[in-house]
Amino acid sequence: xxxxxAEITMSAVNKSQYPDEGIPEIALVGRSNVGKSSIVxxxxxxxxxxRTSQTPGKTRTINFYLINKxxxxxxxxxxxxxxxxxxxxEKWGKIMERYLADREExxxxxxxxxxxxxxxxxxxxxxxxxxxxxxxxVVIATKADKISRGQYQKHINIIRKKLQLExxxxxxxxxxxxxxxxxEVWNEIVHQYHENGYDVTVD
Ligand code: GTP
Ligand code: MG
Numbered sequence: 732x733x734x735x736x737a738e739i740t741m742s743a744v745n746k747s748q749y750p751d752e753g754i755p756e757i758a759l760v761g762r763s764n765v766g767k768s769s770i771v772x773x774x775x776x777x778x779x780x781x782r783t784s785q786t787p788g789k790t791r792t793i794n795f796y797l798i799n800k801x802x803x804x805x806x807x808x809x810x811x812x813x814x815x816x817x818x819x820x821e822k823w824g825k826i827m828e829r830y831l832a833d834r835e836e837x838x839x840x841x842x843x844x845x846x847x848x849x850x851x852x853x854x855x856x857x858x859x860x861x862x863x864x865x866x867x868x869v870v871i872a873t874k875a876d877k878i879s880r881g882q883y884q885k886h887i888n889i890i891r892k893k894l895q896l897e898x899x900x901x902x903x904x905x906x907x908x909x910x911x912x913x914x915e916v917w918n919e920i921v922h923q924y925h926e927n928g929y930d931v932t933v934d
Contacts, residue, residue: 732774732921733933735799737775737777737780737796739781740795740803742794742795743793744792744793746829749793754803755802755836755838755929756795756802756837757802757804757805757840757923757924758807758841759805759807759871760807760810760843761844761873762811762812762853763809765809765844766873767781767807770843770871770916772907773905773907773910773913792808792826793808793830802931803836807827807830811853831861831864832864839867839926839927840861840866841868841869841871842861842868842869842870844871846883846886847886849890854894867927868896868900870891870900872887872902872903872904872905874907875909903919
């Protein structure tokens with residue numbers, strides 16, 4: 732994918748702040764620290780475009796990143812961070828539900844899970860939520876550099892089983908550190924936009 736432009740359009744909490752030009756979007760969800768912001772940087776080949784941190788739970792807003800003026804990546808706030816206050820969790824739930832419940836522009840959700848670990852119960856709930864709201868789901872297995880390639884399939888099987896993915900739903904391993912799997916994810920992005928009736932320019 733040729734990146735001609737990338738802009739941070741909005742950090743939104745409320746619906747009125749969402750972009751409303753009918754530009755299609757793919758959203759990234761997953762637990763705090765799983766690598767959502769990192770994957771945005773990796774896909775765009777930028778170092779510090781989306782903010783990443785050592786502090787889990789840092790991304791608390793819905794961040795809309797406009798790419799090539801054609802489509803959005805939507806970086807959603809992470810979940811599953813143990814030290815977070817209950818009131819914060821409720822706030823998180825409201826922000827997410829408001830967005831997911833009825834978002835015409837949203838084509839597909841990328842659910843990020845750490846390739847090393849069996850998905851958490853929160854991940855299962857998130858997956859079920861995605862299906863409940865009727866979106867396509869693609870699972871991205873992050874931090875693939877932490878295991879050897881020979882171990883990929885075993886870990887992918889564990890993820891597939893725990894989330895109870897449908898046979899046609901994909902799991903794509905990626906490493907933002909080693910820049911592996913980037914091409915596969917881009918191909919999937921283009922494919923998902925096509926499936927939803929949108930054309931995106933590849934180069
Ligand atoms: P929140 O915004 O808190 O929800 O987190 P996030 O999902 O956006 O995670 P983020 O991209 O900030 O990454 C969290 C930590 O994981 C950072 O320290 C990253 O450097 C690290 N990390 C992300 N991707 C990879 C990867 O592919 N490999 C390795 N080894 N570390 C990674
Ligand atoms: Mg983040």
